[in-house]
Amino acid sequence: MDLILLGPPGSGKGTQAKKMVERYHVPQISTGDILRAAVKEKTRLGVEAKQYMDQGRLVPDEVVVGIVRDRLKAPDCTGGFILDGFPRTVPQAEALGATLQAMHRGIDHVLSIEVDKEELLKRLGGRRTCRSCGAMFHLIFDPPKKEGVCDTCGGELYQRADDQEKTIRARLKVYDEQTAPLIAYYREKGLLRAIDGVGGVEEIFRKIVKAIEE
Ligand code: AMP
Numbered sequence: 417m418d419l420i421l422l423g424p425p426g427s428g429k430g431t432q433a434k435k436m437v438e439r440y441h442v443p444q445i446s447t448g449d450i451l452r453a454a455v456k457e458k459t460r461l462g463v464e465a466k467q468y469m470d471q472g473r474l475v476p477d478e479v480v481v482g483i484v485r486d487r488l489k490a491p492d493c494t495g496g497f498i499l500d501g502f503p504r505t506v507p508q509a510e511a512l513g514a515t516l517q518a519m520h521r522g523i524d525h526v527l528s529i530e531v532d533k534e535e536l537l538k539r540l541g542g543r544r545t546c547r548s549c550g551a552m553f554h555l556i557f558d559p560p561k562k563e564g565v566c567d568t569c570g571g572e573l574y575q576r577a578d579d580q581e582k583t584i585r586a587r588l589k590v591y592d593e594q595t596a597p598l599i600a601y602y603r604e605k606g607l608l609r610a611i612d613g614v615g616g617v618e619e620i621f622r623k624i625v626k627a628i629e630e
Contacts (some may be wrong), residue, residue, distance in 0.1 A: 417442055417630070418521055419498035420503070422598055423529030424591045425584070426536040427613045428620060432529065433500040435621050445487050447504075449550070462472075470577045472586030474504055474594060481511040488515065496524075505597045506568035509602075513614070523595050525628055529613035529620070533588060540584045540592040544573040 417440055421429045435522050452471060454462030461479070463484040468475045473496040484502050487493070501602055522590040531539075544564075544592040548571030553560045560566060564573050578587060609627040 418516065418524050419496065419628070420499045420523055420594070421496075421501075421524045421529065422526055422602070423585045423613060424531065424536055424595075426540040427529040427531045428617070430530060431617055432621060432624055433498050436624065438453055438608040439625070440496065440498075442498060442537055443490075443492050444498045445484065445493075445502065446500040447483060449503040449527070450483055450487070451475060451480075454521075455529055456460070469582070472578050473616070474590055476505045477505055477511070481508055481515075484512065485515050488519070499557050503598060504591075506601055507531055509598055523602075525609060526598075526607045527609050527611050527624055527627060528602075529611050531613040535614060537581075537584060540579055540587075541576070541581060541613075543579045545576050545579075546571040547574055548572070552601060564580060596605050 419436075419442075421433055421436075423429050428449075430444075430446060433446065436442075437444050442504045451462070454467065455466045457463070460481075465475045465479065474480075484499070488497065497614075499512075503512050513522075539557070542557070544553045544555065544560070545551070546553075546566035546569065546584065549569045550568060551566055551568045551571075552558075553567070553573060560573060566573055572583060577583065599608060609629060611620065611623050
């Protein structure tokens with residue numbers, strides 16, 4: 417099952433990807449998570465990526481394409497994968513298509529999770545992330561038991577630089593300009609399935625399962 421999860425920042429791609437990993441036993445490949453890990457470790461990639469990420473801009477295509485190309489070669493991707501946050505531009509989608517073709521495989525489904533802008537702003541502004549384990553909470557929808565403290569590991573919760581209001585608006589603009597064209601791109605290929613992303617996590621997951629399995 418080779419699958420892409422498409423959707424604006426805050427649409428719940430990461431949350432749904434994790435549930436899909438449990439059900440389908442294929443890995444989640446989140447370029448955002450890979451880049452954040454590199455930033456944390458201060459590798460050369462991380463140092464380069466950070467300047468783009470903090471401003472809500474996209475990391476250059478050749479950098480992320482290289483990351484994904486390597487990741488897809490790992491043995492755990494043999495039975496499929498869930499791409500979360502990649503591709504984000506048409507050139508990335510084209511590079512992915514070429515890579516998969518060379519591996520004699522191809523995308524089975526592209527699920528586009530749809531959420532309107534007002535809802536996205538509300539969701540992203542309240543997001544808090546654990547500095548130690550990366551778990552995510554939300555001040556309104558999923559608050560931690562103790563303010564500022566991670567329920568899972570006791571680590572400190574913080575607001576990612578790219579979850580601050582100014583950066584959120586920049587990220588949504590980048591999505592509209594550079595990523596939203598992928599909806600038409602994959603629709604033309606007959607791969608796109610739109611999923612209404614407003615509602616509870618379980619409700620949205622049911623819609624995803626139905627889209628994949630029917
Ligand atoms: P995310 O967690 O998916 O929202 O990603 C966080 C940030 O990482 C984005 O705002 C970008 O700066 C960068 N990033 C993640 N995935 C990509 C990608 N496919 N192409 C370019 N930049 C990316």
